[in-house]
Amino acid sequence: MLSVSDAEAIILDLVQPLKTPQDTEFVDLLTAIARILASPVTSQLDFPHWDNSAMDGYAVRYEDVQGCSEEKPAVLEIVEEIPAGVQPKSTIQPGQAARILTGAVMPTGADTVVMQERTRREENRVIILAAPKPQEFVRHRGCYYRAETKLLPAGTLLDAPKIAVLAAVQCTQLRVFRRPRVAILSTGNELVTPDKPLQPGQIVDSNQYALLALVRQSAGEPLMLGIVKDEPEALKKAIADAIAQADVVVSSGGVSVGDYDYVEQIIESLGGKIHIRAVALKPGKPMTVATFDNDARPVLYFGLPGNPVSALVTFWRFVQPAIKKLSGLAKGWQPVFVKALACHELRSDGKRETYIWGQLRLKHGVYEFQSAGGLQNAGNLINLAQTNALAILPIGKTLICQGEEVQVLQVGA
Incomplete structure (x- = not known):
């Protein structure tokens, strides 16, 4: 069973980003x-396309106003008014100014703008009451x-x-x-779509919808392949079809050690190479990662656990960074971790790297993590609804006390 960090390194090393020009x-x-x-x-x-004013005021020659003040103002003749979008008609001569509005083109001869709050206007004259800085409020071309x-x-x-x-x-x-094509399929005889009435023992396939949303958030193009029964031939056909049309295949269910978990043997029968079979992660221990060599480009296969929370946690931790890296994103595809203060005790058995879901918030410049509380197990999807972060307890760590610092993975961004 691989550590989380070793599994991450293997997965990201397998990813071959899209390339120019074929992709x-x-x-x-x-x-x-x-x-x-x-x-x-x-x-x-x-950009800007031409010299323009950054302020409502008057376009002037700096040498005409450099020494002025309220006690010794400069008095200039207004020769033109220049609103935004109008080409100036005049060249500013000594002793002249142009009324100019924000964004308007600077007239020839003027090199400085005096903001209107430092002026007083009297008919066709403007009185400059304070000396500006050279080239003040001028945005120069380029x-x-x-x-x-x-x-x-x-x-x-x-x-x-x-x-x-x-x-x-x-x-x-x-x-x-192009957006990476990500095929999504759910495995299990017990699964039904949300529009069907539930019979005893059946479960609504929420994973298909959650993974669809996550793929879209990860810059991928989801290909919905639906529910596949736990029957070897049906699974083999579905996986073969997925491999033929996708860059990444994400299935949920069928990767544990039950009597109906056929995914790994089917991957191998189709020529896939399995790189990961299990990860020391809770929730999310049973996870299969494989690659297929096809004519166009390698296909990366993720067999995620069937339990809804496990599927989401493993997607956030491993699949999302892989899709983002594959998409051609130069940076920002890595998982984002921050340090936060635990709002209350966080517990683990210490045997696997444990992820506790909840909410991350910034309070007075400090991150705090609030656990979702309730029963945190891999099948309880309900209290995952408001999650935007996962607190991480490393192997061997059984308790993080209230107020103690904890590493947190941001999700849902």
């Missing part, structure tokens, strides 16, 4: 949110970005601020990595 496509800027750049982005435009230089590197996840940047510099067509 890329072009998308429009409007559909690029949450996509990952496959090549660096440059623009032919400087001061944020120079045309033809790298704007965003490959491997960048496109969020709202980056989409805004790309729009501002008129980059409207982007080469991005």
Whole structure:
């Protein structure tokens, strides 16, 4: 049985990220949110595109106002008013100024903006009551970005601020990595879909829906393959079909040591190489990780436990980082751990690395972890509903006291 850290190292070493050009496509800027750049982005435009004002005020020549004060103000003639979006018509001469609004183009001859709060206007004259700094409140062309230089590197996840940047510099067509295809299937004779009435002994297949949501959150494209009965031939066909169309296969159930747990022997019969069979993790000990070599690219197989909490915990800990790394993301695919103070006692038997689910919150600059409480076992999905973090008790650690520091894995982000 492997340690959690050894299992993580094996899995991430098996991941071969998507590559250019066979795994890329072009998308429009409007559909690029949450996509990952496959090549660096440059623009032919400087940003800002021209010298402009950062303040409502007056565009002036610094040498005309450098020594002024309330006792000795500078008096300038207003020759033009320049709102945003209008090209200036005048060249500012000695003794002149232009009324200018935020974002408007600086007129030729002016090099400084005096904010209106430091002025007084009298008809077509402006009285400057305080000397500005040289070039104050002027945003110079290209001061944020120079045309033809790298704007965003490959491997960048496109969020709202980056989409805004790309729009501002008129980059409207982007080469991005395709989303990794992740096949999801659930195994078990007892499983039924949520729309079916329950018969005695049956269980609703919640894993299919949870894993679908997690795959989407991980930048993957889920392929829903449904419920497969614990019958060797049916399982073999379903797994073979999944391997043929996906980059990653995630199944739940059938990986323990029960009489109907056939997944590992089917993987081997299909030519798969098993790298992990069990991990010293609670919940989530029975977990199979295998690889298949197909014509296009290697396929990574995760056989997760059937218990709902175990399936989610193992996905968060191992599968999500693998999918994110596979997706071409340059950074940010690793699990995120923080130190937090336990709000009450956390207990474990110390035999396996134990994950306790609950809520992480930031209070007065300090992280605190509040256990979900109740009965924490692998089948109790209900008190997992508000979870955003997992507190970790390492092997050999049986107690973390209230107020003691604990390592916490952030999830659900």
